Amino acid sequence: MDSFIDALPALADAAGMIFQPVVLGYLVLGVVMGLCVGVFPGLGGIAGLSLLLPFMFGMEPVLGLALMIGMVAVVPTSDTFASVLMGIPGSSASQATVLDGFPMAKKGEAARALSAAFSSSLFGGLVGAAFLTIFILVARPVVLEFRTPELLMITVFGLSMVGILAGRVALKGIVAAGLGMMIGTIGEGDSAGELRMATYDMPYLVDGLKLVIVGLGIFAVPEIVALLRQDRAIAERAVLGGGWFKGVRDWFANKWLSARCSIIGVVVGVIPGLGGSVVDWISYGHTVQTTKNKEKFGSGEVRGVIGPESSNNAKEGGGLVPTLLFGIPGSGSMAVFIGAIALLGSGQIEVGPSMLKNNLDVTYAIVWLLALANVAGTLICIAASGGIARLTTIPFGLLAPFLFMIISFAAFQSGQNLMDLVALFAIGMLGILMRRFDWSRPAFLIGFVLSNPAETYANQAVQIASSRFRRSFEDGIDYIFSPIVIVLIVITVISVVIGLRQAKSIMAEGAVQSGRKTAPMIFLLAVLAYLVTAFVNASMIPDFAAADRVFPRFVSGVAIVGTLILLVQMFLRPATHPLFADREFSEGDDNVYGLWSTLAWFVGLLVLTALVGFILALSVFLLTFIRFRARRSWSFAAIYTAAGIGFMCFMASLLNRDFPPGLLQSFVDLPWPLT
Numbered sequence: 001m002d003s004f005i006d007a008l009p010a011l012a013d014a015a016g017m018i019f020q021p022v023v024l025g026y027l028v029l030g031v032v033m034g035l036c037v038g039v040f041p042g043l044g045g046i047a048g049l050s051l052l053l054p055f056m057f058g059m060e061p062v063l064g065l066a067l068m069i070g071m072v073a074v075v076p077t078s079d080t081f082a083s084v085l086m087g088i089p090g091s092s093a094s095q096a097t098v099l100d101g102f103p104m105a106k107k108g109e110a111a112r113a114l115s116a117a118f119s120s121s122l123f124g125g126l127v128g129a130a131f132l133t134i135f136i137l138v139a140r141p142v143v144l145e146f147r148t149p150e151l152l153m154i155t156v157f158g159l160s161m162v163g164i165l166a167g168r169v170a171l172k173g174i175v176a177a178g179l180g181m182m183i184g185t186i187g188e189g190d191s192a193g194e195l196r197m198a199t200y201d202m203p204y205l206v207d208g209l210k211l212v213i214v215g216l217g218i219f220a221v222p223e224i225v226a227l228l229r230q231d232r233a234i235a236e237r238a239v240l241g242g243g244w245f246k247g248v249r250d251w252f253a254n255k256w257l258s259a260r261c262s263i264i265g266v267v268v269g270v271i272p273g274l275g276g277s278v279v280d281w282i283s284y285g286h287t288v289q290t291t292k293n294k295e296k297f298g299s300g301e302v303r304g305v306i307g308p309e310s311s312n313n314a315k316e317g318g319g320l321v322p323t324l325l326f327g328i329p330g331s332g333s334m335a336v337f338i339g340a341i342a343l344l345g346s347g348q349i350e351v352g353p354s355m356l357k358n359n360l361d362v363t364y365a366i367v368w369l370l371a372l373a374n375v376a377g378t379l380i381c382i383a384a385s386g387g388i389a390r391l392t393t394i395p396f397g398l399l400a401p402f403l404f405m406i407i408s409f410a411a412f413q414s415g416q417n418l419m420d421l422v423a424l425f426a427i428g429m430l431g432i433l434m435r436r437f438d439w440s441r442p443a444f445l446i447g448f449v450l451s452n453p454a455e456t457y458a459n460q461a462v463q464i465a466s467s468r469f470r471r472s473f474e475d476g477i478d479y480i481f482s483p484i485v486i487v488l489i490v491i492t493v494i495s496v497v498i499g500l501r502q503a504k505s506i507m508a509e510g511a512v513q514s515g516r517k518t519a520p521m522i523f524l525l526a527v528l529a530y531l532v533t534a535f536v537n538a539s540m541i542p543d544f545a546a547a548d549r550v551f552p553r554f555v556s557g558v559a560i561v562g563t564l565i566l567l568v569q570m571f572l573r574p575a576t577h578p579l580f581a582d583r584e585f586s587e588g589d590d591n592v593y594g595l596w597s598t599l600a601w602f603v604g605l606l607v608l609t610a611l612v613g614f615i616l617a618l619s620v621f622l623l624t625f626i627r628f629r630a631r632r633s634w635s636f637a638a639i640y641t642a643a644g645i646g647f648m649c650f651m652a653s654l655l656n657r658d659f660p661p662g663l664l665q666s667f668v669d670l671p672w673p674l675t
Helices: 002-018 021-039 044-056 061-086 092-106 110-144 148-160 170-184 203-207 211-230 244-253 255-270 279-289 303-326 332-341 353-358 360-393 396-411 418-436 441-471 473-480 483-505 518-539 547-572 583-590 595-612 614-629 634-655
Strands: none
Touching: 002 021, 002 061, 002 360, 021 061, 021 360, 044 061, 061 092, 061 110, 061 303, 061 332, 061 360, 092 110, 092 211, 092 279, 092 303, 092 441, 110 244, 110 255, 110 303, 110 360, 148 441, 148 483, 170 441, 170 518, 170 547, 211 396, 211 418, 211 441, 211 595, 244 255, 255 279, 255 303, 279 303, 279 441, 303 360, 396 418, 396 595, 396 614, 396 634, 418 441, 418 518, 418 583, 418 595, 441 473, 441 547, 518 547, 595 614, 614 634
């Protein structure tokens, strides 16, 4: 109680700091910038905060904090536009929203989905701010109790969501998660740095595949290609339907679900490194678990929007706990946030215990700003949604090249070379095939995201536990089975049991008919071939780096066993079994264009980029696509192309980025942006 009384003066000082017109103006500016960044898929808070870094040096601390908190708080709100209206995850924290938000948009209920999402985001953001207020005082001893075994169990709990998201054939979900984990192990090993599925003949793979490329490839590319093949608008009807108030009523009817998922978001956000990458999937799994009629999930269930959106905003408050209390970034954006705080003013603010001791008023100012930013962001989103929601009625042939241009730009932000686009196309092909054959893409992405923390925590836990057991058996057992670990084990077992019992009623990729054996079996054999290759490759790691081969061999071994069981079942089951789900069999009549003719456009962009560089290739791609595929006039195509190239150059100049060069740039010295 004394600590709360001591904090009251700091709370009052914080209120006095931020309730000034100039501070509120900077907060609104940050909110608007965050909305602009969040609307475009793949950029997110890291890119937005990186954009602000040059302006933070020497800025008045409260103004800089207002600008940054405004941006950080609303990116999880604004990325809902891309997830709901376009079927493209706006960021890693909005991928689960796609599963039900996008089908609602296709049914003409975009307004309902958006209003439910914004209501949930506002509530989750306020819950996150409230919990941050309390955690500043009481969370330190709790977080310090999380050692390696506890972190490992949190990761395992995240993987247990595979049981809920696996779909009608649970084993396919488990293999999909294993495949995702093996894709996640590509590159240098966690322990000794040995290469896995990467050699110095392919230096691009040494650092592994980036989450933005995998996320966009596994979700965005398949949806863009699918809608392009159908040659229509996103929404099936020109009327958006549903209405804003209906979405608000949906949220109010499920307010307790929103509250539970908000708490999940805060708790997961507190754990450094997990945060936005997995919190929406955990909340989505909880939403499915606690709903009686589960058959609607994946085809437009509003609860599938409310749950993830409540948690992904609340996790920002949770993510600030380790950031402010211990100086440990809770996520990638929080890492940039820590760097930016060091630039403010004269550098007197330092995150960690000293901040709570010397700058408690600044700490609580961040809490107040977080709450205000969520309110402002929600109001601005609602005000702007009417025009943005009408995007669903635009023929997709006009939206697709712009979207592919944006995700391509987002994809090569990490490496800025042609291989980023090659990786995007390769993962996109995998996503297309997984969508076609009803393999759980969420399970795959969970496996990919949790691969690195699972391996890191497992290696550390084994090393420390071995040392403890050498002291005494009791010491080792006490280290492994702490009270927190035991509670997490119980929760995980219950989650897996319930998930596997309910899996048959869940359609992770919507309703997909069966009817042919050949194509699904060929895809399964291709997955098996990759897993075997990965197992052999890991086995070749020398003994002095044995720790780097244990995890990939174990995961690939389990996945191989699961794949072989599926293969045997395919030989024994009839063609009508869910094992042989094939979207081409059920949706073939709706497709105006073939898969390969549609992919040929993107292959052409890739080949042209290798020859003449990205900007020249993009110019040709946009001009010809709008003229021949979208069937617009040459003048319209030229204006569209000029606008697209202008936008790309504007974004690149803001972020100080170059575009991937081609063979032409090796022989000819061209000016920016053609370099």
